[in-house]
Amino acid sequence: MKNHHPTALQAEGVDKFFFNPTKTQVLKKVSFEVKQGEFVSVVGKSGCGKSTLLYILSTMDTDYQGKLHMDGELITGKPRNYLAHLRNEKIGFVFQFHYLLNEFSVLENIMIPGLKLGKYSREELEYRAMEKLRIFEMEEHALKKANQLSGGQKQRVAIARALINDPLLIMGDEPTGNLDKKNSDIVFNKFKELAQEFKQTMLVVTHDQEFAEGTDRIIEMEDGRVIRQ
Protein backbone atom coordinates (compact mmCIF):
# COMPACT_ATOMS: atom_id res chain seq x y z
CA MET A 1 0.00 0.00 0.00
CA LYS A 2 2.79 2.38 0.99
CA ASN A 3 4.60 1.78 -2.27
CA HIS A 4 1.81 3.44 -4.23
CA HIS A 5 2.62 6.78 -2.67
CA PRO A 6 5.29 9.01 -4.21
CA THR A 7 8.52 9.53 -2.27
CA ALA A 8 8.74 12.69 -0.22
CA LEU A 9 12.34 12.33 0.87
CA GLN A 10 15.08 9.92 -0.08
CA ALA A 11 18.58 9.61 1.32
CA GLU A 12 21.12 7.64 -0.67
CA GLY A 13 24.35 6.58 1.01
CA VAL A 14 24.79 9.66 3.16
CA ASP A 15 28.19 9.92 4.85
CA LYS A 16 29.05 12.62 7.31
CA PHE A 17 32.35 13.39 8.97
CA PHE A 18 33.19 15.66 11.86
CA PHE A 19 36.69 17.07 11.71
CA ASN A 20 36.89 18.63 15.12
CA PRO A 21 38.80 17.56 17.16
CA THR A 22 39.69 14.55 15.02
CA LYS A 23 38.15 13.11 11.90
CA THR A 24 35.24 10.92 12.94
CA GLN A 25 32.57 9.45 10.79
CA VAL A 26 29.16 10.11 12.30
CA LEU A 27 26.97 8.82 9.49
CA LYS A 28 27.88 5.72 7.52
CA LYS A 29 26.10 5.08 4.23
CA VAL A 30 22.69 6.03 5.53
CA SER A 31 19.97 5.23 3.03
CA PHE A 32 16.20 5.30 3.49
CA GLU A 33 13.13 6.94 2.11
CA VAL A 34 10.00 8.54 3.41
CA LYS A 35 6.81 8.20 1.39
CA GLN A 36 4.24 10.92 1.26
CA GLY A 37 1.71 10.64 4.05
CA GLU A 38 4.04 8.58 6.24
CA PHE A 39 4.67 9.35 9.90
CA VAL A 40 8.21 8.16 10.52
CA SER A 41 10.29 8.34 13.67
CA VAL A 42 14.04 8.01 13.95
CA VAL A 43 15.24 6.53 17.21
CA GLY A 44 18.58 5.64 18.64
CA LYS A 45 20.87 6.32 21.55
CA SER A 46 22.43 9.70 22.16
CA GLY A 47 25.34 10.26 19.81
CA CYS A 48 24.19 7.74 17.22
CA GLY A 49 23.94 10.56 14.65
CA LYS A 50 20.19 10.92 14.40
CA SER A 51 20.14 14.68 14.93
CA THR A 52 23.05 15.09 12.53
CA LEU A 53 21.04 13.13 9.98
CA LEU A 54 18.02 15.36 10.54
CA TYR A 55 20.02 18.53 9.91
CA ILE A 56 21.35 17.06 6.68
CA LEU A 57 17.82 16.10 5.63
CA SER A 58 16.63 19.55 6.58
CA THR A 59 19.08 21.03 3.98
CA MET A 60 20.63 23.27 6.62
CA ASP A 61 23.78 21.15 6.78
CA THR A 62 25.24 20.78 3.31
CA ASP A 63 28.59 19.30 4.30
CA TYR A 64 28.02 15.60 3.59
CA GLN A 65 28.61 12.94 0.95
CA GLY A 66 25.86 11.00 -0.72
CA LYS A 67 22.65 12.08 -2.38
CA LEU A 68 19.46 13.59 -1.13
CA HIS A 69 16.23 13.76 -3.10
CA MET A 70 13.22 15.73 -2.04
CA ASP A 71 9.94 15.44 -3.85
CA GLY A 72 11.77 13.62 -6.65
CA GLU A 73 14.34 16.37 -7.05
CA LEU A 74 18.05 16.02 -6.32
CA ILE A 75 18.86 18.71 -3.77
CA THR A 76 22.46 17.78 -3.05
CA GLY A 77 24.78 20.55 -4.27
CA LYS A 78 22.10 23.18 -4.81
CA PRO A 79 23.01 26.76 -3.87
CA ARG A 80 22.29 27.92 -0.34
CA ASN A 81 19.68 30.48 -1.31
CA TYR A 82 17.78 27.87 -3.27
CA LEU A 83 17.88 25.55 -0.28
CA ALA A 84 16.60 28.35 1.97
CA HIS A 85 13.68 28.82 -0.37
CA LEU A 86 13.10 25.07 -0.41
CA ARG A 87 13.05 24.95 3.39
CA ASN A 88 10.61 27.79 3.43
CA GLU A 89 8.27 26.17 0.99
CA LYS A 90 8.53 22.46 1.61
CA ILE A 91 9.76 21.83 5.12
CA GLY A 92 8.22 22.69 8.46
CA PHE A 93 10.39 22.51 11.57
CA VAL A 94 9.66 21.67 15.15
CA PHE A 95 12.67 21.80 17.47
CA GLN A 96 13.24 20.55 20.96
CA PHE A 97 13.29 24.12 22.13
CA HIS A 98 10.28 25.86 20.67
CA TYR A 99 12.32 28.67 19.05
CA LEU A 100 9.53 31.13 18.65
CA LEU A 101 10.48 34.76 18.11
CA ASN A 102 9.73 36.46 21.40
CA GLU A 103 9.46 39.87 19.72
CA PHE A 104 6.31 38.79 17.90
CA SER A 105 2.83 37.68 18.83
CA VAL A 106 1.80 34.05 18.45
CA LEU A 107 -0.13 34.87 15.29
CA GLU A 108 2.78 36.75 13.73
CA ASN A 109 5.15 33.91 14.59
CA ILE A 110 3.00 31.56 12.61
CA MET A 111 2.66 34.00 9.75
CA ILE A 112 6.36 34.81 9.27
CA PRO A 113 7.28 31.78 7.10
CA GLY A 114 4.16 32.48 5.06
CA LEU A 115 5.06 36.14 4.63
CA LYS A 116 8.52 35.05 3.59
CA LEU A 117 7.10 32.71 0.97
CA GLY A 118 4.81 35.45 -0.25
CA LYS A 119 2.29 33.08 -1.81
CA TYR A 120 -0.68 34.45 0.10
CA SER A 121 -1.62 37.99 1.04
CA ARG A 122 -1.31 39.11 4.63
CA GLU A 123 -5.07 38.86 5.21
CA GLU A 124 -5.21 35.34 3.83
CA LEU A 125 -2.23 34.33 5.93
CA GLU A 126 -3.85 35.73 9.03
CA TYR A 127 -6.91 33.65 8.31
CA ARG A 128 -4.83 30.54 7.63
CA ALA A 129 -2.77 31.09 10.77
CA MET A 130 -5.96 31.29 12.82
CA GLU A 131 -7.12 28.06 11.20
CA LYS A 132 -3.90 26.33 12.24
CA LEU A 133 -4.20 27.71 15.74
CA ARG A 134 -7.73 26.33 15.94
CA ILE A 135 -6.39 22.83 15.20
CA PHE A 136 -4.26 23.18 18.31
CA GLU A 137 -6.98 24.88 20.35
CA MET A 138 -4.72 27.89 20.77
CA GLU A 139 -6.82 30.52 19.04
CA GLU A 140 -7.48 32.49 22.23
CA HIS A 141 -3.72 33.02 22.64
CA ALA A 142 -3.23 34.39 19.14
CA LEU A 143 -2.39 37.92 20.21
CA LYS A 144 -0.16 37.05 23.15
CA LYS A 145 3.57 37.47 22.88
CA ALA A 146 5.40 34.17 22.41
CA ASN A 147 7.15 34.41 25.78
CA GLN A 148 3.83 34.62 27.63
CA LEU A 149 3.01 31.00 26.80
CA SER A 150 3.85 27.81 28.66
CA GLY A 151 6.31 25.31 27.19
CA GLY A 152 3.61 22.99 25.88
CA GLN A 153 1.70 25.87 24.34
CA LYS A 154 4.83 27.16 22.67
CA GLN A 155 5.49 23.77 21.15
CA ARG A 156 1.98 23.66 19.77
CA VAL A 157 2.47 27.11 18.25
CA ALA A 158 5.75 25.88 16.77
CA ILE A 159 3.91 23.02 15.09
CA ALA A 160 1.27 25.42 13.81
CA ARG A 161 4.07 27.55 12.38
CA ALA A 162 5.57 24.49 10.69
CA LEU A 163 2.23 23.95 8.96
CA ILE A 164 1.59 27.45 7.63
CA ASN A 165 3.01 26.87 4.13
CA ASP A 166 1.37 23.43 3.78
CA PRO A 167 4.79 21.80 3.69
CA LEU A 168 5.65 18.60 1.94
CA LEU A 169 7.30 17.37 5.11
CA ILE A 170 7.43 18.25 8.79
CA MET A 171 10.65 17.54 10.61
CA GLY A 172 10.82 17.34 14.35
CA ASP A 173 13.94 17.23 16.50
CA GLU A 174 12.88 15.81 19.86
CA PRO A 175 9.68 17.84 19.78
CA THR A 176 8.59 16.46 23.13
CA GLY A 177 12.07 16.22 24.61
CA ASN A 178 11.71 19.27 26.76
CA LEU A 179 8.13 18.78 27.91
CA ASP A 180 6.53 17.11 30.90
CA LYS A 181 4.37 14.01 30.47
CA LYS A 182 1.10 15.86 30.13
CA ASN A 183 2.27 18.35 27.55
CA SER A 184 4.25 15.72 25.77
CA ASP A 185 1.05 13.70 25.39
CA ILE A 186 -0.81 16.67 24.02
CA VAL A 187 1.92 17.34 21.47
CA PHE A 188 2.15 13.69 20.52
CA ASN A 189 -1.60 13.50 20.01
CA LYS A 190 -1.41 16.53 17.75
CA PHE A 191 1.23 14.84 15.65
CA LYS A 192 -0.94 11.73 15.36
CA GLU A 193 -3.92 13.86 14.47
CA LEU A 194 -1.95 15.54 11.71
CA ALA A 195 -0.87 12.15 10.39
CA GLN A 196 -4.31 10.62 10.46
CA GLU A 197 -6.60 13.50 9.57
CA PHE A 198 -4.43 15.56 7.29
CA LYS A 199 -2.15 12.83 5.90
CA GLN A 200 0.80 15.04 6.76
CA THR A 201 4.20 13.53 6.02
CA MET A 202 6.36 13.72 9.14
CA LEU A 203 9.85 12.71 10.14
CA VAL A 204 10.54 12.96 13.85
CA VAL A 205 13.77 12.31 15.70
CA THR A 206 13.08 11.17 19.23
CA HIS A 207 14.37 8.97 21.98
CA ASP A 208 10.95 8.79 23.58
CA GLN A 209 10.11 5.13 23.01
CA GLU A 210 6.42 5.67 23.60
CA PHE A 211 6.33 8.42 21.00
CA ALA A 212 8.14 6.25 18.48
CA GLU A 213 5.79 3.37 18.93
CA GLY A 214 2.86 5.57 17.97
CA THR A 215 4.34 6.32 14.53
CA ASP A 216 3.80 4.42 11.27
CA ARG A 217 7.38 3.33 10.95
CA ILE A 218 10.49 3.43 13.13
CA ILE A 219 13.96 3.90 11.71
CA GLU A 220 16.45 2.76 14.30
CA MET A 221 19.98 3.99 14.23
CA GLU A 222 23.11 2.87 15.98
CA ASP A 223 26.62 4.19 15.65
CA GLY A 224 25.90 6.11 12.45
CA ARG A 225 24.13 3.27 10.69
CA VAL A 226 20.49 2.50 10.08
CA ILE A 227 20.06 -0.89 11.72
CA ARG A 228 16.34 -1.33 11.27
CA GLN A 229 13.65 0.35 9.22
Next chain:
Amino acid sequence: MKWSLILELSKALMLARFKQTAVAATGVMFSITMFVTLLGFMNGLNSMLDGLVLNRTPHIRFYNEIKPNPNQPVDITDEFQNTWNIIRSIKPSTSRLAIYNSEQIIQNLENDQRVLGVSPKVSAQVFFNVGTIDLTGIVSGIDVQKEAQLFAFTDYITAGNYEELNQTNTIILGKGLADRMLTGIGDVIQITTAQGNKMQVRVVGYYQSGLGDYDNSNSFASIGTVQKMLGEPPSYVTDIQVKLHNLDLAPSMARELEKIYNIDADDIQTVNAQFETGTNIRTLISYAVGITLLVVSGFGIYNILNMMIYEKLDTIAILKAIGFNGSDVNRIFITIALSIGVIGGGIGLVFGYFACLGIDQIPFETEALPTIKTFPVDYNPKYYFIGASFSLITTYLAGFFPARKASGVDPVDIIRGK
Protein backbone atom coordinates in the same frame (compact mmCIF):
# COMPACT_ATOMS: atom_id res chain seq x y z
CA MET B 1 11.90 38.99 -0.83
CA LYS B 2 9.40 41.48 0.39
CA TRP B 3 10.83 44.59 2.08
CA SER B 4 7.80 44.99 4.28
CA LEU B 5 8.70 41.75 6.09
CA ILE B 6 12.36 42.81 6.42
CA LEU B 7 11.24 46.14 7.84
CA GLU B 8 8.84 44.44 10.22
CA LEU B 9 11.52 42.08 11.49
CA SER B 10 14.05 44.91 11.85
CA LYS B 11 11.53 46.99 13.74
CA ALA B 12 10.75 44.12 16.10
CA LEU B 13 14.43 43.52 16.78
CA MET B 14 15.02 47.21 17.43
CA LEU B 15 12.03 47.51 19.75
CA ALA B 16 13.18 44.41 21.64
CA ARG B 17 16.39 46.26 22.39
CA PHE B 18 14.82 49.68 22.50
CA LYS B 19 17.20 51.23 25.02
CA GLN B 20 20.35 50.18 23.17
CA THR B 21 18.87 51.27 19.87
CA ALA B 22 17.90 54.60 21.38
CA VAL B 23 21.42 55.07 22.75
CA ALA B 24 22.90 54.35 19.32
CA ALA B 25 20.48 56.75 17.65
CA THR B 26 21.27 59.38 20.27
CA GLY B 27 24.95 58.99 19.45
CA VAL B 28 24.27 59.63 15.78
CA MET B 29 21.90 62.45 16.65
CA PHE B 30 24.49 64.13 18.84
CA SER B 31 27.22 63.92 16.22
CA ILE B 32 24.97 65.19 13.44
CA THR B 33 23.78 68.03 15.66
CA MET B 34 27.36 68.96 16.40
CA PHE B 35 28.39 68.57 12.80
CA VAL B 36 25.68 70.86 11.46
CA THR B 37 26.08 73.41 14.25
CA LEU B 38 29.83 73.45 13.96
CA LEU B 39 29.82 73.89 10.20
CA GLY B 40 27.04 76.47 10.29
CA PHE B 41 28.79 78.51 12.94
CA MET B 42 32.29 78.13 11.48
CA ASN B 43 31.15 79.07 8.03
CA GLY B 44 29.05 81.92 9.37
CA LEU B 45 32.17 83.33 10.98
CA ASN B 46 34.20 82.56 7.89
CA SER B 47 31.92 84.41 5.56
CA MET B 48 31.70 87.32 7.98
CA LEU B 49 35.46 87.59 8.21
CA ASP B 50 35.88 87.18 4.49
CA GLY B 51 33.09 89.63 3.91
CA LEU B 52 35.01 92.24 5.89
CA VAL B 53 37.46 92.43 3.07
CA LEU B 54 36.06 90.53 0.14
CA ASN B 55 32.66 92.25 0.04
CA ARG B 56 34.29 95.58 -0.41
CA THR B 57 37.02 94.44 -2.70
CA PRO B 58 36.32 94.54 -6.40
CA HIS B 59 37.02 91.28 -8.18
CA ILE B 60 39.02 93.19 -10.74
CA ARG B 61 40.26 96.73 -10.35
CA PHE B 62 41.53 98.72 -13.34
CA TYR B 63 43.82 101.67 -12.71
CA ASN B 64 46.90 103.42 -13.98
CA GLU B 65 49.91 102.64 -11.90
CA ILE B 66 52.64 105.20 -11.58
CA LYS B 67 55.75 103.40 -12.80
CA PRO B 68 58.69 103.88 -15.10
CA ASN B 69 57.97 103.32 -18.75
CA PRO B 70 59.07 99.77 -19.62
CA ASN B 71 59.94 100.87 -23.17
CA GLN B 72 62.95 103.14 -22.69
CA PRO B 73 64.19 104.89 -25.86
CA VAL B 74 67.59 103.25 -25.65
CA ASP B 75 66.00 99.81 -26.03
CA ILE B 76 64.04 100.88 -29.07
CA THR B 77 66.87 102.36 -31.09
CA ASP B 78 68.44 100.03 -33.63
CA GLU B 79 71.92 101.10 -32.70
CA PHE B 80 71.82 99.56 -29.22
CA GLN B 81 69.77 96.53 -30.10
CA ASN B 82 72.51 93.97 -29.38
CA THR B 83 74.09 95.55 -26.34
CA TRP B 84 73.54 95.54 -22.56
CA ASN B 85 71.78 98.82 -21.77
CA ILE B 86 71.95 100.00 -18.20
CA ILE B 87 70.05 103.13 -17.24
CA ARG B 88 70.59 104.58 -13.81
CA SER B 89 68.24 106.71 -11.73
CA ILE B 90 65.24 106.00 -13.87
CA LYS B 91 62.05 107.97 -12.95
CA PRO B 92 58.38 107.26 -13.55
CA SER B 93 57.09 108.99 -16.61
CA THR B 94 54.50 111.71 -16.21
CA SER B 95 51.55 109.51 -16.91
CA ARG B 96 48.13 110.61 -15.81
CA LEU B 97 46.16 108.82 -13.12
CA ALA B 98 42.91 109.02 -15.00
CA ILE B 99 41.91 106.06 -17.12
CA TYR B 100 41.93 106.89 -20.78
CA ASN B 101 38.61 106.38 -22.56
CA SER B 102 36.99 105.27 -19.30
CA GLU B 103 33.40 105.63 -20.50
CA GLN B 104 33.98 103.23 -23.39
CA ILE B 105 35.69 100.70 -21.12
CA ILE B 106 32.83 100.82 -18.62
CA GLN B 107 30.32 100.33 -21.38
CA ASN B 108 32.24 97.36 -22.78
CA LEU B 109 32.55 95.77 -19.36
CA GLU B 110 28.86 96.17 -18.66
CA ASN B 111 28.08 94.28 -21.86
CA ASP B 112 30.37 91.42 -20.87
CA GLN B 113 28.39 88.30 -19.88
CA ARG B 114 30.78 87.41 -17.06
CA VAL B 115 30.45 90.78 -15.35
CA LEU B 116 27.91 91.35 -12.56
CA GLY B 117 28.45 95.07 -12.33
CA VAL B 118 30.88 97.91 -12.86
CA SER B 119 31.46 100.86 -10.59
CA PRO B 120 33.77 103.78 -11.43
CA LYS B 121 35.71 105.56 -8.74
CA VAL B 122 37.84 108.68 -8.38
CA SER B 123 40.39 108.72 -5.59
CA ALA B 124 41.81 111.99 -4.39
CA GLN B 125 44.48 112.74 -1.80
CA VAL B 126 43.24 115.61 0.35
CA PHE B 127 43.87 117.57 3.54
CA PHE B 128 41.03 117.97 5.99
CA ASN B 129 41.43 121.42 7.50
CA VAL B 130 40.62 121.44 11.19
CA GLY B 131 41.43 124.86 12.57
CA THR B 132 45.15 125.30 12.02
CA ILE B 133 45.79 121.60 11.59
CA ASP B 134 45.57 119.62 8.35
CA LEU B 135 44.77 115.94 8.50
CA THR B 136 45.73 113.92 5.46
CA GLY B 137 43.15 111.64 4.01
CA ILE B 138 41.62 110.16 0.93
CA VAL B 139 38.27 111.03 -0.58
CA SER B 140 36.81 108.37 -2.82
CA GLY B 141 34.32 109.59 -5.34
CA ILE B 142 31.83 106.80 -5.89
CA ASP B 143 28.66 106.03 -7.74
CA VAL B 144 26.52 105.65 -4.63
CA GLN B 145 23.87 103.34 -6.08
CA LYS B 146 26.32 100.96 -7.69
CA GLU B 147 28.61 100.95 -4.68
CA ALA B 148 25.68 100.01 -2.45
CA GLN B 149 24.57 97.34 -4.85
CA LEU B 150 27.96 95.74 -5.57
CA PHE B 151 30.06 96.35 -2.49
CA ALA B 152 27.56 96.44 0.38
CA PHE B 153 28.51 100.06 0.96
CA THR B 154 25.40 100.79 3.00
CA ASP B 155 26.23 98.00 5.52
CA TYR B 156 29.06 100.11 6.82
CA ILE B 157 27.22 103.43 7.16
CA THR B 158 26.72 103.59 10.93
CA ALA B 159 25.08 107.02 11.11
CA GLY B 160 23.39 109.35 8.70
CA ASN B 161 21.70 108.72 5.38
CA TYR B 162 23.77 107.54 2.46
CA GLU B 163 21.20 108.79 -0.06
CA GLU B 164 22.24 112.34 0.73
CA LEU B 165 25.62 111.56 -0.74
CA ASN B 166 24.01 111.97 -4.17
CA GLN B 167 23.81 115.69 -3.61
CA THR B 168 26.91 117.66 -4.49
CA ASN B 169 29.23 118.92 -1.77
CA THR B 170 28.35 116.24 0.72
CA ILE B 171 30.70 113.73 2.34
CA ILE B 172 30.59 110.62 4.49
CA LEU B 173 33.56 110.51 6.85
CA GLY B 174 35.34 107.48 8.25
CA LYS B 175 34.38 107.12 11.93
CA GLY B 176 37.94 107.54 13.14
CA LEU B 177 38.46 110.59 10.98
CA ALA B 178 35.21 112.19 12.15
CA ASP B 179 36.18 111.58 15.80
CA ARG B 180 39.52 113.27 15.30
CA MET B 181 37.93 116.23 13.58
CA LEU B 182 35.19 116.45 16.24
CA THR B 183 32.55 116.90 13.57
CA GLY B 184 28.93 115.90 13.84
CA ILE B 185 26.46 115.10 11.08
CA GLY B 186 25.35 118.27 9.34
CA ASP B 187 28.61 120.13 10.05
CA VAL B 188 30.46 121.74 7.19
CA ILE B 189 34.15 120.98 6.86
CA GLN B 190 36.85 122.34 4.59
CA ILE B 191 38.96 120.21 2.31
CA THR B 192 42.12 121.15 0.42
CA THR B 193 43.21 118.99 -2.45
CA ALA B 194 46.82 118.18 -3.22
CA GLN B 195 46.59 120.65 -6.11
CA GLY B 196 45.54 123.41 -3.68
CA ASN B 197 41.84 123.63 -4.51
CA LYS B 198 39.72 124.44 -1.47
CA MET B 199 36.17 123.22 -1.04
CA GLN B 200 33.51 123.20 1.66
CA VAL B 201 31.49 120.02 2.12
CA ARG B 202 28.73 118.96 4.46
CA VAL B 203 29.05 115.79 6.55
CA VAL B 204 26.03 113.51 5.98
CA GLY B 205 27.14 110.28 7.65
CA TYR B 206 29.80 108.10 9.21
CA TYR B 207 31.43 105.11 7.70
CA GLN B 208 32.87 102.30 9.80
CA SER B 209 34.49 99.35 8.07
CA GLY B 210 35.88 97.64 11.13
CA LEU B 211 39.46 98.23 9.99
CA GLY B 212 40.61 101.11 12.21
CA ASP B 213 43.39 102.41 9.99
CA TYR B 214 41.12 102.54 6.99
CA ASP B 215 38.45 104.49 8.91
CA ASN B 216 41.02 107.00 10.13
CA SER B 217 41.84 108.28 6.67
CA ASN B 218 39.06 107.37 4.25
CA SER B 219 35.94 109.25 3.35
CA PHE B 220 33.39 109.06 0.56
CA ALA B 221 31.71 111.59 -1.68
CA SER B 222 29.82 111.32 -4.93
CA ILE B 223 31.94 110.97 -8.04
CA GLY B 224 30.78 114.39 -9.24
CA THR B 225 31.79 116.07 -6.00
CA VAL B 226 35.31 114.70 -6.20
CA GLN B 227 35.67 115.58 -9.89
CA LYS B 228 34.61 119.11 -9.00
CA MET B 229 37.01 119.16 -6.08
CA LEU B 230 39.88 118.23 -8.39
CA GLY B 231 38.68 120.52 -11.17
CA GLU B 232 38.44 117.62 -13.58
CA PRO B 233 35.78 116.85 -16.23
CA PRO B 234 33.07 114.17 -15.71
CA SER B 235 35.09 111.64 -17.72
CA TYR B 236 37.87 111.70 -15.12
CA VAL B 237 37.91 108.27 -13.47
CA THR B 238 40.92 106.80 -11.67
CA ASP B 239 39.60 103.31 -10.88
CA ILE B 240 37.13 100.99 -12.53
CA GLN B 241 35.90 98.33 -10.14
CA VAL B 242 34.38 95.17 -11.54
CA LYS B 243 32.39 92.52 -9.79
CA LEU B 244 32.02 89.18 -11.58
CA HIS B 245 29.40 86.46 -11.41
CA ASN B 246 32.13 83.92 -10.77
CA LEU B 247 34.98 85.05 -8.59
CA ASP B 248 37.28 82.32 -9.87
CA LEU B 249 37.44 83.92 -13.30
CA ALA B 250 39.05 87.07 -11.89
CA PRO B 251 42.76 86.27 -12.48
CA SER B 252 42.35 85.16 -16.07
CA MET B 253 40.00 88.01 -16.92
CA ALA B 254 42.31 90.54 -15.33
CA ARG B 255 45.21 89.32 -17.52
CA GLU B 256 43.01 89.33 -20.60
CA LEU B 257 41.50 92.78 -20.17
CA GLU B 258 44.75 94.33 -19.05
CA LYS B 259 46.10 93.75 -22.55
CA ILE B 260 42.98 94.92 -24.35
CA TYR B 261 42.59 98.21 -22.49
CA ASN B 262 46.32 98.69 -21.96
CA ILE B 263 45.94 99.55 -18.26
CA ASP B 264 46.82 97.84 -14.99
CA ALA B 265 44.42 95.31 -13.50
CA ASP B 266 44.49 93.64 -10.10
CA ASP B 267 42.43 90.58 -9.33
CA ILE B 268 41.03 89.68 -5.96
CA GLN B 269 42.87 86.35 -5.61
CA THR B 270 46.27 87.95 -5.97
CA VAL B 271 45.46 90.81 -3.63
CA ASN B 272 43.79 88.71 -0.92
CA ALA B 273 45.39 85.30 -1.22
CA GLN B 274 45.74 84.91 2.53
CA PHE B 275 41.99 85.09 3.10
CA GLU B 276 41.25 82.11 0.98
CA THR B 277 43.92 80.06 2.76
CA GLY B 278 42.45 80.93 6.15
CA THR B 279 38.95 80.05 5.03
CA ASN B 280 40.03 76.72 3.60
CA ILE B 281 41.86 75.70 6.74
CA ARG B 282 38.98 76.66 9.03
CA THR B 283 36.57 74.68 6.85
CA LEU B 284 38.93 71.72 6.84
CA ILE B 285 39.14 71.74 10.63
CA SER B 286 35.39 71.85 11.09
CA TYR B 287 34.87 68.97 8.67
CA ALA B 288 37.58 66.95 10.42
CA VAL B 289 35.95 67.46 13.82
CA GLY B 290 32.49 66.66 12.45
CA ILE B 291 33.61 63.50 10.74
CA THR B 292 35.50 62.37 13.83
CA LEU B 293 32.30 62.68 15.84
CA LEU B 294 30.44 60.60 13.28
CA VAL B 295 33.11 57.91 13.21
CA VAL B 296 32.94 57.64 17.00
CA SER B 297 29.18 57.22 16.89
CA GLY B 298 29.67 54.70 14.08
CA PHE B 299 31.73 52.55 16.45
CA GLY B 300 28.90 52.83 18.96
CA ILE B 301 26.45 51.44 16.41
CA TYR B 302 28.91 48.71 15.48
CA ASN B 303 29.16 47.63 19.11
CA ILE B 304 25.44 47.66 19.71
CA LEU B 305 24.70 45.69 16.55
CA ASN B 306 27.35 43.14 17.45
CA MET B 307 25.80 42.68 20.87
CA MET B 308 22.37 42.45 19.36
CA ILE B 309 23.56 39.71 17.04
CA TYR B 310 25.00 37.71 19.93
CA GLU B 311 21.78 38.09 21.85
CA LYS B 312 19.65 37.23 18.86
CA LEU B 313 21.60 34.24 17.58
CA ASP B 314 18.56 32.07 18.27
CA THR B 315 16.34 34.37 16.28
CA ILE B 316 18.79 34.40 13.39
CA ALA B 317 19.07 30.61 13.49
CA ILE B 318 15.30 30.14 13.48
CA LEU B 319 14.83 32.65 10.67
CA LYS B 320 17.34 30.71 8.62
CA ALA B 321 15.73 27.40 9.54
CA ILE B 322 12.34 28.56 8.34
CA GLY B 323 13.71 29.67 5.02
CA PHE B 324 15.37 33.07 5.29
CA ASN B 325 18.64 33.11 3.39
CA GLY B 326 21.88 34.88 4.31
CA SER B 327 21.15 38.00 2.33
CA ASP B 328 17.74 38.39 4.00
CA VAL B 329 19.42 38.32 7.40
CA ASN B 330 22.08 40.69 6.12
CA ARG B 331 19.36 43.09 4.96
CA ILE B 332 17.62 42.95 8.31
CA PHE B 333 20.72 44.10 10.15
CA ILE B 334 21.66 46.68 7.53
CA THR B 335 18.11 47.99 7.81
CA ILE B 336 18.52 48.25 11.57
CA ALA B 337 21.78 50.16 11.16
CA LEU B 338 20.33 52.48 8.53
CA SER B 339 17.19 53.08 10.59
CA ILE B 340 19.37 54.16 13.47
CA GLY B 341 21.19 56.42 11.03
CA VAL B 342 18.03 57.87 9.48
CA ILE B 343 16.27 58.47 12.80
CA GLY B 344 19.35 59.73 14.67
CA GLY B 345 20.50 61.74 11.68
CA GLY B 346 17.06 63.25 11.05
CA ILE B 347 16.63 64.35 14.65
CA GLY B 348 20.24 65.53 14.62
CA LEU B 349 19.60 67.77 11.63
CA VAL B 350 16.56 69.32 13.31
CA PHE B 351 18.47 69.81 16.58
CA GLY B 352 21.43 71.16 14.66
CA TYR B 353 19.15 73.70 13.02
CA PHE B 354 17.76 74.69 16.43
CA ALA B 355 21.28 74.97 17.83
CA CYS B 356 22.16 77.27 14.94
CA LEU B 357 19.06 79.37 15.63
CA GLY B 358 20.21 79.52 19.26
CA ILE B 359 23.71 80.64 18.38
CA ASP B 360 22.19 83.17 16.03
CA GLN B 361 20.49 84.77 19.06
CA ILE B 362 23.64 85.16 21.17
CA PRO B 363 24.65 88.84 21.20
CA PHE B 364 28.00 89.51 19.60
CA GLU B 365 28.74 93.17 19.48
CA THR B 366 32.10 94.55 18.69
CA GLU B 367 33.30 98.02 17.80
CA ALA B 368 35.02 96.69 14.75
CA LEU B 369 31.92 95.16 13.22
CA PRO B 370 29.09 97.65 13.30
CA THR B 371 26.67 95.55 11.27
CA ILE B 372 27.03 92.38 13.37
CA LYS B 373 24.72 92.20 16.38
CA THR B 374 24.69 88.44 17.03
CA PHE B 375 26.97 85.55 16.17
CA PRO B 376 26.85 84.89 12.45
CA VAL B 377 25.54 81.49 11.35
CA ASP B 378 25.48 80.03 7.88
CA TYR B 379 22.27 78.10 7.15
CA ASN B 380 23.50 76.72 3.84
CA PRO B 381 21.48 73.53 3.07
CA LYS B 382 24.73 72.03 1.83
CA TYR B 383 25.85 71.28 5.40
CA TYR B 384 22.56 69.58 6.21
CA PHE B 385 22.87 67.53 3.07
CA ILE B 386 26.46 66.53 3.89
CA GLY B 387 25.44 65.72 7.48
CA ALA B 388 22.60 63.50 6.27
CA SER B 389 24.82 61.70 3.76
CA PHE B 390 27.56 61.14 6.32
CA SER B 391 25.13 59.78 8.88
CA LEU B 392 23.87 57.26 6.33
CA ILE B 393 27.34 56.30 5.15
CA THR B 394 28.78 55.80 8.65
CA THR B 395 25.79 53.84 9.90
CA TYR B 396 25.87 51.69 6.79
CA LEU B 397 29.56 50.94 7.33
CA ALA B 398 28.96 50.35 11.04
CA GLY B 399 26.22 47.88 10.16
CA PHE B 400 28.09 46.23 7.32
CA PHE B 401 30.38 43.92 9.30
CA PRO B 402 27.90 42.87 12.00
CA ALA B 403 25.33 42.19 9.28
CA ARG B 404 27.80 40.10 7.35
CA LYS B 405 28.57 38.17 10.50
CA ALA B 406 24.85 37.63 11.15
CA SER B 407 24.27 36.44 7.61
CA GLY B 408 27.03 33.87 8.05
CA VAL B 409 25.53 32.34 11.20
CA ASP B 410 25.14 28.59 10.76
CA PRO B 411 21.73 27.64 12.17
CA VAL B 412 22.84 24.05 12.79
CA ASP B 413 25.57 25.23 15.18
CA ILE B 414 23.10 27.28 17.17
CA ILE B 415 20.31 24.73 17.27
CA ARG B 416 22.63 21.83 18.07
CA GLY B 417 24.41 23.87 20.72
CA LYS B 418 21.28 23.97 22.88
